[in-house]
Amino acid sequence: MDRFAVRKALVWLVAAWAALIVSSSSGDARADPASDLEKAHSAYVAHKYDDAEKRLRALLDPQTGTLTDPDAVADARMYLGAVLVAEGKKDVAAEVFEQLLLERPDYQPDPLRVALQGIDALIDARTRLRDRLEAIQAEKVRKAQEERARIEASRQRAAERQALIEKLAAEEVVIERSSRWIALVPFGVGQFQNRQAALGWMFLSSESVFAVGSVVGAAAWLYNVGQEDASIARRNATTANLYEGRARSAFVVGDVFAAAFAFAAIAGIVHAELTFVPEFVETRSRPLPPVSVFPAIGPRGVGIGATF
Numbered sequence: 001m002d003r004f005a006v007r008k009a010l011v012w013l014v015a016a017w018a019a020l021i022v023s024s025s026s027g028d029a030r031a032d033p034a035s036d037l038e039k040a041h042s043a044y045v046a047h048k049y050d051d052a053e054k055r056l057r058a059l060l061d062p063q064t065g066t067l068t069d070p071d072a073v074a075d076a077r078m079y080l081g082a083v084l085v086a087e088g089k090k091d092v093a094a095e096v097f098e099q100l101l102l103e104r105p106d107y108q109p110d111p112l113r114v115a116l117q118g119i120d121a122l123i124d125a126r127t128r129l130r131d132r133l134e135a136i137q138a139e140k141v142r143k144a145q146e147e148r149a150r151i152e153a154s155r156q157r158a159a160e161r162q163a164l165i166e167k168l169a170a171e172e173v174v175i176e177r178s179s180r181w182i183a184l185v186p187f188g189v190g191q192f193q194n195r196q197a198a199l200g201w202m203f204l205s206s207e208s209v210f211a212v213g214s215v216v217g218a219a220a221w222l223y224n225v226g227q228e229d230a231s232i233a234r235r236n237a238t239t240a241n242l243y244e245g246r247a248r249s250a251f252v253v254g255d256v257f258a259a260a261f262a263f264a265a266i267a268g269i270v271h272a273e274l275t276f277v278p279e280f281v282e283t284r285s286r287p288l289p290p291v292s293v294f295p296a297i298g299p300r301g302v303g304i305g306a307t308f
Contacts, residue, residue: 033059033066041079041113049087056080074104082118090121097125105133105140172286177279183272186265190272195280203268210261217254221247 040055059067059076067073077100084093100107100122109119126133183190188203224247231240 033068033072037067037072037076037079040076044079044083044086047086049083052083053080053087056083070104074100074107077103078107078109078114078118078122081121082114085118085121086115093118093121094125094128097122098129101126101129101133102136105136170285170287172284174282174284175279176282178277180273180276183276184269186268188268190269190276194272194275194277196275199271203264207261207264207268210257210264213257214254214261217250217252217257220250221254224250 036055036059040052040059043049043052043055056076056079059065060073060080067076077096081093081096081100084090084096109122111119178193182193186203187207188200191197191200191203224243228240228243228247231237231243
């Protein structure tokens, strides 16, 4: 390869590198929509309306436009409408202003950046769209109220759920099951099991008195019978007859107390079986366990964890 070919190749390489730099620089410039919007406004201020309209329409183009910020889009529409007013295209400007107001009903232009004629045209468009703008604003208010109500309802449900969880955590349900066999025990045991304390104490006290009376009567009968036998052995008829009478009295008293005890015991058992309660459910309070809160990092991000 001769020197001429090498030099030509180097020239082409430098040219390609320079073109790449220029292309990158122009791409960066185009990639700055705020700068392009400011340039369009400068053209409007300088009365270069054709240039300003061209720049603004490019920025607002739905396919290739680079403006994404809602405030910047609203300003661009305001500038475009003002440019069209300055160019005498009032009908087209009215369409632009109406589109602007329908998207941003509360938009207020900067009087230091837009000519009075443009602001007046915007006011006229707002007047024509008053009913629609009021409807849009009312719809926004309604949606905002619904959103606040939804958030409040969600917060209320979360609070109720938290309160229910705390209540369930602070309560313990205890089930006590009763036994038919225990209900067969005298002395008011069945009544106490059925949680009939008054009847339980009544049967306990009365049956205890009858039982003690029966035991004392039996002991007195045995004692007097023994004394009677001893008197007969000593051939003392008078003393034997005395102890015989006492033994009979003690026997009768013991039998009466025994019968009363049997009647009271049977009555208590029958009552306990008839009023038998299979189980009792009781809710008891218990202290909440201490809560330990710690930061937690998971697949969905950073949050707060808790352990009990």
